[in-house]
Amino acid sequence: MEPRIRVQEEPFDAAAEMAALSEGRTDVGGLASFIGLCRADDGLAALVLEHYPGMTERAIGRIVAEAVERWPLTGCTVIHRVGRIRPGEGIVLVLAASAHRAAALESCGFLIDWLKTRAPFWKREEFADGDDRWVEARDTDDAAAARWDAPRP
Incomplete structure (x- = not known):
């Protein structure tokens, strides 16, 4: 499995990326996704991401x-946008494919939690x-990511 990683403006x-990850594959039993969107909190006009x-x-x-080391993934896609992103637009897409739903769901949660706290992006809000x-x-993001530091059963 060769993961697809892109940082782009x-x-x-999302639908095309899901199809590309699973189309014609008989080893994919579950495909988990997370799409992060820009919210219009408190008069936000845009979010500017730098890297x-x-x-x-x-x-x-x-x-x-x-x-990939923690879960038996059959595919993985991570796309993170940079530049000026307006409310309602997608910021990040995480797709995790596995033979079984638990691995797909857990790994997707892990990926977004660690992306949020360990990937070097700088964010500026424009109002x-x-x-x-x-x-x-945010401490809440660090706490969410820290739960994956504990040994797995």
Whole structure:
């Protein structure tokens, strides 16, 4: 299995990516997905995501490699957008395919939790009134990611 990892400015097509991951495959019994969308909280006009090309993809590759080691995945796709993203637009797509639903669902949760806390992206919020601010890390995201640090049964 060769995971697909992309960091891009363009919107992604979740249905096309799901089809590409599972079409014609008889070893896929479950396909879990997560799509992160930009919300319009408190007058948000756009979210601007920055990254270091190469460094970010390598970090995502390490996260995906950890998922592949922990679960019997038959396929994995991670697409993360950068640039200016407006409310309602997709930010991130995570797809995890496995022969069984539990592995697909668990690995998808792991992937998004670790992407949120371990992939090097910098986020700035732009507001309709012209203000902007950098987004700080959240303790709740760290706590969600930390649950995967515990030994698995």
